[in-house]
Amino acid sequence: xxxxxxxxxxxxxxxRAANLPCxxxxxxxxxxxxxxxxxxSQGPQYIIHGLKNNETNEMASLIITExxxxxxxxxxxxxxxxTAVYYCIVRVANSNDYKLSFGAGTTVTVRA
Amino acid sequence: DTEVTQTPKHxxxxxxxxxxxxxxxxxxxxAMYWYKQKAKKPPELMFVxxxxxxxxxxxxxxxxxxECPNSSLLNLHLHALQPEDSALYLCASSQEGGIFAYEQYxxxxxxxxxx
Numbered sequence: 001x002x003x004x005x006x007x008x009x010x011x012x013x014x015x016r017a018a019n020l021p022c023x024x025x026x027x028x029x030x031x032x033x034x035x036x037x038x039x040x041s042q043g044p045q046y047i048i049h050g051l052k053n054n055e056t057n058e059m060a061s062l063i064i065t066e067x068x069x070x071x072x073x074x075x076x077x078x079x080x081x082x083t084a085v086y087y088c089i090v091r092v093a094n095s096n097d098y099k100l101s102f103g104a105g106t107t108v109t110v111r112a
Numbered sequence: 113d114t115e116v117t118q119t120p121k122h123x124x125x126x127x128x129x130x131x132x133x134x135x136x137x138x139x140x141x142x143a144m145y146w147y148k149q150k151a152k153k154p155p156e157l158m159f160v161x162x163x164x165x166x167x168x169x170x171x172x173x174x175x176x177x178x179e180c181p182n183s184s185l186l187n188l189h190l191h192a193l194q195p196e197d198s199a200l201y202l203c204a205s206s207q208e209g210g211i212f213a214y215e216q217y218x219x220x221x222x223x224x225x226x227x
Binding site for chain 1: 145154155156162168202204206209210211213214217218219220221
């Protein structure tokens with residue numbers, strides 16, 4: 001699986017967009033980008049995933065560069081409840097492999 | 113219902129005790145997972161069940177014994193644990209296979225302390 005690189009931490013102002021970068025320069029053509037977050041003392045929460053097209057759901061948007069070597073998770077209007085550790089994970093969608101490997105992630109602090 | 117429930121929320125046990133963690137989901141998912149998370153570290157996969165059969169064991173010590181009695185339930189039996197086994201134990205579930213295997217729904221976890 002491709003390795004991902006994320007900044008260890010970032011701050012964001014409440015009400016502003018939070019843009020979380022992820023570098024996956026060794027990604028292969030059949031690997032998806034997944035984002036999860038973990039709010040303190042809770043289980044991780046699936047946010048979004050994509051292959052090469054930009055994706056949007058009720059939680060966030062995922063922008064993947066044309067060469068697929070990096071992506072950005074966008075929280076359009078950050079709230080204090082978005083304070084969490086955000087994990088970017090790259091996985092081949094192999095039906096025989098269920099392993100989700102979490103890296104260190106980015107600790108996002110939303111400030112009032 | 114997109115909820116995964118885990119009981120108990122907190123558990124304190126001695127090294128000679130036997131206890132069990134329980135996990136339940138009613139989303140019709142046929143893959144279920146146990147993860148272990150130490151403080152300030154990311155979750156680490158322990159076991160995967162697919163269609164009630166053990167699919168992956170990440171070389172977990174035998175003092176942890178998983179069980180999947182049916183498609184909605186997942187247990188983790190604990191025996192003769194060590195203090196270093198103290199951690200947050202997370203259960204998750206997903207649809208089976210392919211890209212769906214990585215859209216995992218997690219429970220809130222059981223915080224285990226071994227004394």
